[in-house]
Amino acid sequence: MSDVSFVRTEMLPEQAPPASEVGVIGWVKHNLFSGWFNSILTLVSLYAIYYVLSGVLPWTFQSVWNANSLTECREIMMATWGSTHGHACWAVINDRWLQLLFGFYPSHLYWRPILSLVLLLVALAPVLYSDRVPSKLLIFSAIYPFLMPFLMWGxxxxxxxxxxxxxxxxxxxxxxxxxxxxxxxxxxxxxxxxxxxxxxxxxxxxxxxxxxxxxxxEAVQSRQFGGFMLAILLGVVAIGVSLPIGIVLALGRQSDLLIVKYMCVGFIEFIRGVPLITLLFVASLLLNLFLPPGTNFDIILRVMIMMTLFSAAYMAEVIRGGLAALPRGQYEGADSLGLNYWQAQRLIIMPQALKISIPGIVSTFIGIFKDTVLVSIIGLFDVLGLANAIRADTAWNGIYWELFAFIGALFFVVCFSMSRYSMYLERKLQTGHR
Amino acid sequence: MTTLTDPPKEQFRLSMLLYDTRYRSATIQVIALFGFMLLAAWIISNTIQNLEALGKPVEFGFFGEPASYDINQRLLEYSSRDSHLRAAFIGLLNTLVVAVLGCITATIVGVFVGVLRLSNNWLIARIMTVYVEMFRNVPVLLWIVLAMAILIEGLPAPNAFRGENPTATMDLFNSVAVTNRGVYIPEFLFTRSLGDIHFFGASSIRFDVSLDLLAFLIVLGGSIFAMRKVSANAAAKQEATGDRPTIWYIQLGILFVPMIVLMTALGLHLGYPELKGFNFKGGTHMRNSLIALWLALSLYTAAFIAEIVRAGILAISKGQTEAASALGLRSGRTMRLVILPQALRVIIPPMISNYLNLTKNSSLAIAVGYMDITGTLGGITMNQTGRELECVLLLMLVYLAISLSISGVMNWYNNSVKLVER
Structure with a gap:
């Protein structure tokens, strides 16, 4: 045995990677120009981005903020830039933004919807961020559903x-x-x-x-409600009430009781088979016919009822998906522990089923919130109805991009944050069985 | 020592209805049914009382009366002297037109965007993400109304095409006119047309079928059948000898030659739109309302379909792709033979519900004045006759029937591609 070794015993020092593979250059090479096809795609999209931005940016920023009508806006544009094209007239938003947000709500009472919104966030906090907010606040969350109508309607x-x-x-x-x-x-x-x-x-x-x-x-009439406030009001009520109803419907659909099951199936399939607009027709035209003669209750309340039923049916299907995704062993385990039906649902089944269905639940929330604009079709002055009214006004006749960009941005902010929150919640509740 | 005895015979007691699980479920169901029937009876009796007070009992006679309103975008002939039922039928066809057009466009755009979102080109993936988020997070009604506003306010009026020095010109070799009154596209005309066949005489659902179209479809079907025959022959030859004969030119010939012969025999030519007086004449006129609705619905639904396609592709594990490359399949064949068949199974069920959503969302046509079933039956007919109960209930039934049939057909398709599990 000689102690000559033919294997290298000490490590070579690491070499730096080639300059073209690291840093910005490497990233660009791998992600933007990794082949001739990708390079063409990159160049085309760069041109597209340039084209869009070169139109949108000057339009947004070289704009008129103070004017009383579209004609005045155009005069200012002519005087400043020499053309009326390619410049936004944000004056319409400046002029009407309070109306777009609050509808015809009395302006000296604006603090009430604002306070309701702030309190809504406070009431939601212990539900949304249960690990960071003291759970005693839940008492306030329970009071809020009764406080909110008082604040809004007075x-x-x-x-x-x-x-x-x-x-x-x-x-x-x-x-x-x-x-x-x-x-x-x-x-x-x-x-x-x-x-x-x-x-x-x-x-x-x-x-x-x-x-x-x-x-x-001071009391406020329902017909004074409007604008984006109405969308939030309808959305919050429909979302909040439809979740429990949806859970009950989903349980009914999964239950062994035949009659209950078919009643739930019939309800869910009927509501899911018709467009929301027909249900809103029911709310505005038929619901009063279904109630005892002489009852005449508020249009906003009627719309709320129909939107709640609508979203409950969708919610039920989402939750049913979660229930069906649970392994059979969970049900059997609950039975073998001797839990009764409601205990098993509350302690074993629902926490898991709801967790699985979070993405679906939140996308139903987003859907129902977006669908609140449909009330403009039955004549309520929500934000879209007001936009149509403004466009019909002689002062602002012919304006559309600015209004729709504003409304779109309002909806985008709310819906996008909801979807981001659902991603956060999914990550938080992920118990790592994958 | 113990002896086995029969358990004491149970007597039925009233309390067992509550405490014995065997009977309790029956109790609950009877109570639920009773409550439901009570509610239904209450609603029906209220409705009858209310309708009596208003003096309009439920009847459907108004459907026979003349509608006396016009429907400008339609597939079949209709005049304002036709009945309300005919108007509703035209509206139903309009709903189906926009739903079918929308589903096709949404699928194409959606698949395209979904695949591009997974592209390893960073920029393209980001642009597609922006598109998807932008459309998914803004209400579809807003997109529809915006599309309509752009079409009306942003496009040139027909008179801009006139004069020595027109400010607007027609597109695509002078064949398509895009105006603020709609888009005029060339139409197919036949000099030696075979004529039409009429169905259902003079009833409200009468319609004509063009024999030219029928002949076209028959020839097309025959050609496709022959192509499959040729392809099957080639496959059989490949099995037997190992050589695959080149057949693509035969296939092309089979597809196009009979068609060209037929079209020449019928005397096919295009009818171009022309500016006559204040408006365009000739060609097919697609109204703004139809285009706005179609565009907005398809782009909106495409954003959802893109997410479904993306999720479907991501759901296939990387091992499948790697196994396919290990077998020596090229990337195109990997996609076609390995990834897509598996991804389709994940994609189809949510796709069905998106088609349903698109169809239901087409009822928003009423916001831009496209006369679909909501605009006719639930719009003008309802307002003219004042029969809210009948119209709204019928409208719901129609949509329910459409939804159930779409989901029926699509579920049948889903079952035919689904994996057969144990």
Missing amino acids: GTIWGPISAALGFVVAWGVYSVLSKQLSELIGMIGAVVAAVIWWLVLSGYFTGAMDSILPIGI
């Missing part, structure tokens, strides 16, 4: 309070009955008690309390 404070009392009554009846008799009787009793309270007793309660202790703020 009037007596006893209306929302009596609506909230309905839930208290239901809870009281449920807890008494379910202890004395059975859970099922408790639930039925709670629903019946709440319905009796809302339909029969709450009117007397509100009237009586209002005459004893009139507390209230």
